[in-house]
Amino acid sequence: MTAGDRPGGGWAGRTVLITGCSGFLGGWLARALELRGARVLGLVQPGKTVVHEPDKVAFEPVVGDVRDIATLAAVFRDHAVSVVFHLAALAVPSLSRGDPLRAFEVNTRGTWNLLEAARGTASMPQVVLVSTDSVYGESKGPPFTETMAMAPEFPYEASKACAEITARCYVATYGMQLAIARFCNVYGPGDTTSSRLIVSAIDAALGGRRMLLHGDGSSMRNYLYVDDAVAALIDLAERLSQPDFAGTVINFCDEMSYSVMDVVGRVFEQTGEAALSPILGTGALAEISIKLASAAKARAVLGWRPAVSLDEGLRRTIAWHRERMGRDGVA
Amino acid sequence: MSRRGDFGGEYEGCRVLVTGHTGFKGSWLALWLRWLGAEVVGVALEPPTTPNHFEACGLADDVVDLRLDIRDYAALRQVFERHRPQVVFHLAAQPLVGAGYAEPRETFEVNVMGTVNVLEAARLCASVRSVVVVTSDKVYRNVGWEWGYRETDALGGHEPYGGSKAAAELVTEVYRQRGFQDNAAGARALSIASARAGNVIGGGDWAEGRIVPDFVRAVLAGRDLVLRNPDATRPWQHVLDCLAGYLQLGARMQAAPGSCEAAWNFGPTAGVPMPVGRLVGEMLALWPAPGTKLVVTPDPPGKEAHLLGVDSSRATRHLGWRPCWDVSSALRATVDWYRVAGGDGGRGGAMRATSLAQIAAYRDAARAAGIGWAA
Secondary structure, three states: OHHHOOOOOHHHOOEEEEOOOOOOHHHHHHHHHHHOOOOEEEEEEEOOOOOOOOOOOOOOEEOOOOHHHHHHHHHHHOOOEEEEEEEEOOOOHHHHHHOOHOOOOHHHHHHHHHHHHHHOOOOOOOEEEEEEEHHHOOOOOOOEEEOOOOOOOOOHHHHHHHHHHHHHHHHHHHHOEEEEEEEEEEOOOOOOOOOOOHHHHHHHHOOOOEEOOOOOOOOOEEEEHHHHHHHHHHHHHHHOOOOOOOOEEEEEEEOOEEEHHHHHHHHHOOOOOOOOOOOOOOOOOOOEEEEEEEOOOEEEEEEEEEEEHHHHHHHHHHHHHHHHHHHHOOO | OOOOHHHHOOOOEEEEEOOOOHHHHHHHHHHHHHHOOOOOEEOOOOOOOOOHEEEEEEEOOEEEEEOOOOOOOOHHHHHHHOOOOOOOOOOOOOOOOHHHOOHHHHHHHHHHOOOOOOOOOOOOOOOOEEEEEEEOOHHHHOOOOOEOOOOOOOOOOOHHHHHHHHHHHHHHHHHHOOOHOOOOOOOOOOEEEEOOOOOOOOOOOOOOOOHHHHHHHHHHHHHEEEEEOOOOEEEOOOOOOOOHHHHHHHHOOOOOOOOOOEEEOOOOOOOOOHHHHHHHHHHHHHHOOOOOOOEEEOOOOOOOOOOOOOOHHHHHOOOOOOOOOOOHHHHHHHHHHHHHHHHEEEEEOOOHHHHHHHHHHHHHHHHHHHOOOOO
């Protein structure tokens, strides 16, 4: 049993809305909540295929886009939603650099659309907002703690920071019961976003190809297995009715910092392709070089700890990709 | 030297795009730019009030006067491509804290997405070299300090207006980073800075709920002026004081790219802040009005948040700008303006000469005080 499968928490009979439910984190969250007895509505973008994942219990899909407040308002009108997990985002930083307008439209405007639609209901639903430790910007030394100022340097990061500012205004002004989860890089089965490091490394390794890196492999990141992220979101949601909890911001990460080279090495090692060394890119990267957050607050406030190590998480993720390749004939 | 040498002569013949040029601050800025010899393209909604300073100065005939909602990116982009400005002053906003509570989404849409749209359109328009984004002193996280907030202090408004402006600052910060500019599609370098100032006073403001227009309306109608919070203090500053800062910031970026792309506070002269009650008393001394007296109906204590002030040391030290008119001078100019305007607010361009005379007087005072931007 993984952390995300723990029973209880009073979810039976509650109606939950997950935005961004076609993503892999949304899919796993839907499954965990359904196992707890919740009724899960999942907002999926028009024309977007839900990640192929037979283990997942089907949620009730609602087709719509967070940029369209009418859809969101209709969901709240038609269903007595008690909690929203707001995951919908343009979540790939490199795409946001190319199209900053879209990043702000989806990530920032999408958030105030959701919050405004939620505010307009008779019983204002609770909200868990998924954010990123990228809002801190470049690490200046010690691991990021939640009291540090946000200092985003790129559009994706800024679009999420702006979403957080919006959310905190809704807490302070309208008494919305909302908490913010700042995740490091979340990975795991079901993620097929090929621009993400672990996905592309597994693709290359299972295809017997050398991995092409964008930079020199020295960027430092921390990773979080998807089950641990799901547990974090549920833990946060279960605290939302506590007095003075609204507005709480918590980092969730494993506090381990791995270089890109290290992560790629582990993937190729586990797939038996250790001989295939990555090809290094040249030139400066338009991204943060070092990210490391502290999870001390998550431990202290929620008793949350990641349960799955990087090696174990990679083992499960690689196994999922192997199975998928066999299943879909993807090579 | 002639006025056209002010601000290093950067604005003579310069094509300047002003968003929000029909608003109170924006119309004074557009007028001043015209006086400096700039070609002005204005992008804004209809003037927000009747009467208003824009019509009082007849600015529609003096600038390229475009009606456009900055939430409409495609239309904004066309304006940039058609008019190819060199400098942009972004003032268009939902400017009222109270309206922010009532209409949070619209406030965020205009103030955050509007800023994204303006910066994206500016970035993709090769003629643009400098952009000044005007935010607010309410961008700071108010932690109850008695002393002024500095540009390096943490951002974070608690209510939708302040939050929207704090978010606009984050957007601006990203767009000014070379790391972003050099790596975005259509990469090119341009200068971007933000300016943080508070509510300002001056002739031609007719917004509801602001003390000076409320006073003027009361005097003109011969009714009493009701104050809820006579002991509250505000960082009173004349509109021309902060506009001089915006103009100098834009001029510096034009003349010396790389020298001042940052956030800048433009606050009023330091000193003992004046309570609202005394401010009204001084205005009544300047504009005797037998039909109007001050009536105080206090709010329950604790309703009004502690107001913050900004520290403008950085602009004073590095920009060749400092505040010029103290609160008495600012009040005198303001009351003079409204007295000339009279009951109809000076429609049809009737106040243009008065406003220009005040700009000239302000400029002469700045020159006499040896303030750097006044040639």
